Amino acid sequence: MRLLYVLPFPELGGGNKVVFQHAELLSRLGWEVTVLAAGPRPSWFDLSVRYLDSTQALPVLPAQDLVVATYWTTLPVALELALGPVAHFCQGYEGDLEHLFVHRAEIERMYSLPLPTLTVTPHLSRMLLERFGRESRVVHPPLDERFSPRWRWSPRRRPWIAVPGVFEAEVKGIEVALRAVVELRRRGVASRVLRFSTLPLSPAERALVEPEIYLTGERAEVIARALRRCDLMLFPSRAAEGFGLPLLEAMASGVPAASSRIPSTEYFAAAAVELVPTDDPLALADAAEALLHDGERWRRHRRAGLRAAQEFRAERVTPELAEALRWASRWSATAGDLTMPEARP
Numbered sequence: 001m002r003l004l005y006v007l008p009f010p011e012l013g014g015g016n017k018v019v020f021q022h023a024e025l026l027s028r029l030g031w032e033v034t035v036l037a038a039g040p041r042p043s044w045f046d047l048s049v050r051y052l053d054s055t056q057a058l059p060v061l062p063a064q065d066l067v068v069a070t071y072w073t074t075l076p077v078a079l080e081l082a083l084g085p086v087a088h089f090c091q092g093y094e095g096d097l098e099h100l101f102v103h104r105a106e107i108e109r110m111y112s113l114p115l116p117t118l119t120v121t122p123h124l125s126r127m128l129l130e131r132f133g134r135e136s137r138v139v140h141p142p143l144d145e146r147f148s149p150r151w152r153w154s155p156r157r158r159p160w161i162a163v164p165g166v167f168e169a170e171v172k173g174i175e176v177a178l179r180a181v182v183e184l185r186r187r188g189v190a191s192r193v194l195r196f197s198t199l200p201l202s203p204a205e206r207a208l209v210e211p212e213i214y215l216t217g218e219r220a221e222v223i224a225r226a227l228r229r230c231d232l233m234l235f236p237s238r239a240a241e242g243f244g245l246p247l248l249e250a251m252a253s254g255v256p257a258a259s260s261r262i263p264s265t266e267y268f269a270a271a272a273v274e275l276v277p278t279d280d281p282l283a284l285a286d287a288a289e290a291l292l293h294d295g296e297r298w299r300r301h302r303r304a305g306l307r308a309a310q311e312f313r314a315e316r317v318t319p320e321l322a323e324a325l326r327w328a329s330r331w332s333a334t335a336g337d338l339t340m341p342e343a344r345p
Contacts, residue, residue, distance in 0.1 A: 085332025092242025149254025
């Protein structure tokens with residue numbers, strides 16, 4: 001099967017990483033996969049499939065069995081290429097992100113297109129059906145094998161707490177996690193903080209908590225080594241979070257976690273993670289303290305996280321991904337020509 005993924009700028013981030021992982025899995029099946037993105041080949045991911053920079057002159061591309069748009073801005077690009085049927089891979093509804101509210105009308109226009117859709121969680125599939133009438137299939141992010149556990153019996157007396165995500169991204173809720181750290185320290189928990197983000201440490205974040213280690217823009221193997229040394233992860237994302245890849249990677253690393261209770265974490269982490277209300281740093285601190293002060297509870301969550309993460313192994317994800325893409329190709333082939341809806345005045 002010949003497949004083309006269309007991406008925006010290939011910046012370091014969970015959404016792009018999942019697309020690249022899927023492309024690699026399909027390539028191993030013998031599929032002819034091409035990635036088209038608005039920027040040079042990324043250095044942060046070892047991508048072996050064909051890669052094209054859409055900002056440069058492009059070769060003549062052959063017809064595709066399926067063209068997959070991966071972000072709302074790439075839907076018109078995928079359609080204008082006219083290389084074959086088009087599907088949409090949605091890892092989170094962009095219209096609910098605060099920084100994109102100004103574009104919500106255009107985002108809704110793109111989502112009104114009757115396209116077969118792939119999502120990463122059932123709650124996204126339900127939302128797309130209810131709000132836009134979209135049919136979809138769930139395809140999971142594959143587990144990155146570099147995230148693996150080291151032997152541990154209990155948390156340290158001076159625990160390392162990992163907090164992933166961009167401080168400035170409202171959906172990540174990083175301020176909530178940092179305020180939970182402040183509360184833990186007030187209670188006498190001498191925690192040390194590992195922060196990792198795609199952006200540098202900002203003065204606003206430093207004013208709340210200055211992390212002992214701050215990693216920015218690092219490759220996955222660097223993050224994996226640092227994470228497996230941690231005792232706990234705080235994952236305070238808000239409901240617009242499509243999945244939560246760092247939480248899955250913490251589970252695979254044998255790192256227990258306290259997380260906000262949102263649809264995505266309830267779906268894949270409820271059996272393994274302490275879930276608390278969103279935007280509640282005291283509740284997050286309570287859950288963290290309970291884990292760090294109770295060795296048996298900590299070990300129980302560690303074991304549960306490792307078990308739950310195994311559901312995302314590549315050998316499980318690959319067949320569901322291939323079947324979902326075949327479904328999307330068949331759906332598109334029977335739907336006929338698609339025209340762009342008119343923009344609202």
